[in-house]
Amino acid sequence: MHCGRKSIEVMIRNFIHRLYDFLAFWGFNLRAFSAKWRAMRWYRQDFRTLQKQQGKDTSFAWGIRLPMLGERHNEAGTTKGQYFHQDLYVARLIYAQNPAKHLDIGSRLDGFVAHLAVFRQVEVMDIRPLESSVPTISFRQADLMQLPTDMLEYCDSISSLHAIEHFGLGRYGDSIDYWGYLKAIENITKMLQKGGIFYFSVPIGKQRIEFNAHRVFAIAYLLEVFAPHYSLESFAYIDDKGDFFDNITLDQHKIATNCGCHYGCGIFVWRKK
Numbered sequence: 001m002h003c004g005r006k007s008i009e010v011m012i013r014n015f016i017h018r019l020y021d022f023l024a025f026w027g028f029n030l031r032a033f034s035a036k037w038r039a040m041r042w043y044r045q046d047f048r049t050l051q052k053q054q055g056k057d058t059s060f061a062w063g064i065r066l067p068m069l070g071e072r073h074n075e076a077g078t079t080k081g082q083y084f085h086q087d088l089y090v091a092r093l094i095y096a097q098n099p100a101k102h103l104d105i106g107s108r109l110d111g112f113v114a115h116l117a118v119f120r121q122v123e124v125m126d127i128r129p130l131e132s133s134v135p136t137i138s139f140r141q142a143d144l145m146q147l148p149t150d151m152l153e154y155c156d157s158i159s160s161l162h163a164i165e166h167f168g169l170g171r172y173g174d175s176i177d178y179w180g181y182l183k184a185i186e187n188i189t190k191m192l193q194k195g196g197i198f199y200f201s202v203p204i205g206k207q208r209i210e211f212n213a214h215r216v217f218a219i220a221y222l223l224e225v226f227a228p229h230y231s232l233e234s235f236a237y238i239d240d241k242g243d244f245f246d247n248i249t250l251d252q253h254k255i256a257t258n259c260g261c262h263y264g265c266g267i268f269v270w271r272k273k
Contacts, residue, residue, distance in 0.1 A: 043069060087115055095119055098120075100155070145174065146183075154193075156193045157197050159198075161200075165215040197269060199267075204219055204265065229273055231271050
């Protein structure tokens with residue numbers, strides 16, 4: 001009887017988890033809804049308090065209500081995570097290197113590219129359009145799985161941070177291409193001048209495709225892919241907890257275990273042979 005009760009409890013828990021996952025997939029998060037429902041209590045209390053404090057003052061009219069229910073107990077910000085660390089780290093490297101011409105491919109505009117645009121001119125390529133403009137950023141819409149004919153040996157410095165893992169999976173309107181990431185790397189190699197530097201980051205862990213979000217790469221596989229045309233200048237990574245580690249020597253253990261990452265971020269600085 002006891003075993004039967006435990007089996008039923010497990011079935012119920014599994015059903016609830018599946019229900020949560022199903023609803024979350026369609027944009028409805030029960031946990032978030034429950035937390036916001038509870039937060040409405042203090043929101044209404046605070047609103048009534050503010051109205052009483054206003055009294056007869058007419059300096060401010062009441063506009064529409066915009067409840068911000070998820071930020072009261074948050075930290076001031078975050079200094080962790082893959083994008084935070086990689087964007088700052090690679091921007092510092094490029095600042096120190098001061099290349100003649102730098103091209104970025106698909107990296108985050110409001111993070112990494114913005115960091116670069118503070119101190120230098122940067123050209124950006126992306127398969128998606130860009131309507132806005134900034135004086136120190138020039139933009140070119142292009143599909144890097146097809147090499148632009150006018151960009152052979154185009155520059156001495158290229159970056160692509162958290163981008164190439166998406167190529168060929170259709171997430172950003174690109175065509176489905178199982179080998180899309182390899183085509184991108186091959187074309188970047190053709191665009192980079194001899195002796196130039198390629199700043200490259202992708203998710204690292206057990207090699208897999210999580211369709212259609214991204215690929216995750218094993219370090220050993222990436223070393224094999226890049227070996228014919230590049231030498232590794234340096235390696236850093238962000239682990240599954242969002243902590244940053246730089247100046248890492250890739251020994252056999254770190255390579256075999258992907259630095260202990262399931263979904264980390266490897267940052268490779270390659271120099272073209």
